[in-house]
Amino acid sequence: MRHLRKAALLLLLTACGGAAESGAKQAGAPAAICSNRSTGQPAIAPLLRAQSEDIILTHATIWTGTGAPLTDSWIRFSKGRITAIGSGGAPKVNTDGGGGAKIIDATGKWVTAGIIDTHSHLGVYPSPNTSGHDDGNEATGPTTPEVSSQDSVWVQDPGFERALRGGVTAMQILPGSANLVGGRGFVMKNKRGARIAEQLHFPGAPETLKMACGENPKRVYGGQGRMPSTRMGNIATVRQMWLEAADYRKRWDDYNAKLDDWCGEDDRSGEPPEAPSRDLGQETLAEVLRGHILPQIHCYQADDMLNQVQIADEMGFAIRSFHHAVEAYKIRDVLAAKQISVSTWPDWWGFKIEAYDTINEGPGLLTEAGARAVLKSDSPITNQRLGQEAGKALAAARSAGVKVDENDAIRWVTANAAWALGIDQFAGTLEVGKMADIVVWNHQPLSTYASAVWVFVDGIAELDPNAPADPWSDFEAGTNNHVRGGR
Template identity: 45%
Template sequence: MFRAARVRIAMLVFVGAAQVAPAADLPRGLDPGADADAFPSTYVPAPSQPLAITGATILTGTGEEIAGTILVRDGKIEAVGAGLAIPPGYALIDGHGKWVTPGVIDIHSHLGAAGSPSVPANDDTNEASSPNTAEVWIEHSVWPQDPKFRLARAAGVTTLLLLPGSSNLFGGRSVTVKNVPADTVQAMKFPGAPYGLKMACGENPKSVFGGRGRSPATRMGNVAGYRTAWINAADYARKWDKWRTDGGTGDPPKRDLQLDTLAGVLKGEILVHNHCYRADEMAIMVDIAHDFGFRIAAFHHATEAYKLAPALATEGICVATWAEAWGAKMESFDGIEENAAMIDAAGGCAIIHSDDGLLIQRLNQEAGIALAAGRAAGLPVSRGDAVKWFTLNPAKAMGIADRTGSLEIGKAADIVLWNADPLSVYARADKVWIDGATVWDRADPRFQAPSDFLLGQPGQDFAR
């Protein structure tokens, strides 16, 4: 389906660059290698106590389904299994008749950047001033008081990948956040999570810029734009590497924020999240990735991914999609409910995402729809596998699966206690923990406070 990956000079120019210290004493803001994260996380987990959840049906996020106990200590999963002894001093949560999953992870959200109420003043997702705006970072648009963060928390969402929109070929950097109440986006940032680059193919960029009489105006114009950008990024990186290996003598290259991001992709430090609906365009994007020596972490929306399911599994590219998104526009016309199940059955990495402030409140149910459609088509997908679609698999594509996404020893205690089978339309999140600290409790008003934005506005709920 795709050309074999080829060795490219664009990758070789970076060999050894990370080990060479800048020879000149440049201010940090002028040297792209001096400060990889100029806006560091200030997230600090809330205080927590040792916890034992007993008697629940546990869907671990690894595909396993067990009846037993979960022990949490110091914000981490301490043990999971049947017949576990509960040490003294642990708070006991009776889970009999209930279900437990890892925290829900939404790999495609615009919360905070497309805030509520949905008015032009709150829409900061698309820097549609140029086909290439890789220099922008979505975190500089995120408003932490967006009321829908709380509604997502009440639906079990503990982690989000916030992305720029899809008006551009290169939309900018993403940011991964913990879904905790905070005054600043830095206080929500998932410590150490890799950045992502949002790319888009298809209708959006060609219609946005073609409608203005600019390039790209066609799909072939889109592809030319990608290729030109990667050529410029490799050249930029070579100049900085040469300056360093030459001992930092002479004037350094001028820093370019747009090319910083693209060079970070070529170095493997920034993950590509690619909005792409049609199968033929996904195949082209994979060829471009081979051509310039980078990899795509996930295709987003990807309603025709089922047509390439074995090839995408071989490439190791995850597919973030919906169950019910047929016909929203021409490139989604061939979408089917079985998409995620077909990716899973082919050995691929299926993900259910939202792209919407309402759907984020029922990602578990969207996964249930996709599972039911797959089973009706005769695909052998288990309930445990379907839970991975909104827990471990998005964590994998976001580069954080070593820390969250499943209920495994040593991982963050990001946990949801459901009142029913989480894939059921009747399921509600009774309790939600992030790093072992309670962030939502349906029975306790202390954890149901609205956003500060809604305070003092009686009778108004802009989050609905």
């Protein structure tokens, strides 16, 4: 049960003493509760596979995501990391160390960082849509911070491979939006062969928390004749929740301070302090308040977002990304000033009154204002063509005279997405030292006609045009191999 272990690790890292409650009274235990405190390290699942050879993509148009395109250039990666990027077609063996590497000629092709989808329900609402795998909303109470989408992910969802073919190398799997707090998100790499979601965990990614505001929670719970049934009910419920979480945090912070003192004593005479009782949901919320878990809040309307900003200010935490947020353009000055990213669509609208004011120029306007726009899918269909989504938003913005370019547009689905998930130091751009999550496209990456030809994750060719076709998902074994054929 990763969640339990993860919760325990968080305690060890930040709050200490998960075992103190039962262990403190026993002989010999006091030393353990002190020494345990420094040994906790997050257990990162071993890689499914390791890159076995250096690879160099040559003669490509490279969109690094950090500026203007590099024409007729090359990129080298080794052991899952980008090791060099250069111009002039291909590396010179003597000066650039091109020897010994596998060379892939990318003449006439484009290279970008892997696409990152900040809003996906793959695995928790998988294909096929079955009652047995309907695992995205723990819709039994309006706040369920104790659950984690990772524990719902069905790794055999055929959507993962479709996403990979759309160039998606990382994504955030979120619980649904039935609840004001839906549970932790799961930031993952899109790789073949996992037997449990944990093996897909994005190394080094911070934890995230899915929240929701507005119509969705009040519809779900109002429909059950319980609170919240209104927006004011939403806000009151969330505010009360945060006040209780602040108390919980304080109890643990006080305890840890006392434990620090006790462990610092030479003789450790007397009883160690007594640990407060644990609550998985409160632990998660306390970690948000400490700034270790990044809140991802589903909100459509500008006023709903501003209400959430007020609560965050009041409680002292930072919202990392608003999701859907079709009215973000109306408050882009605030979002820029507060450093809150916006995970949105270029054009989805009209399915509810909250989504009535979408404009296609939204991402462009946000970018112009200095806010971080992200285009995400919330759909197993759209996440196969996020480049096109960026292309549509770019065309609309340009048409309206908003000064944005292709580099901005690719960042909407790479670098900005990485920032929204707190993994921008590892991924999202093509720079030396970053993870080798790389896509080779057969057309300009924002074009309708662009298909991924190669997709590398940790330097491994997860999509390889020369590899035999065999579906990732066991579900498609035997019955559906044509899906990959016909090419």
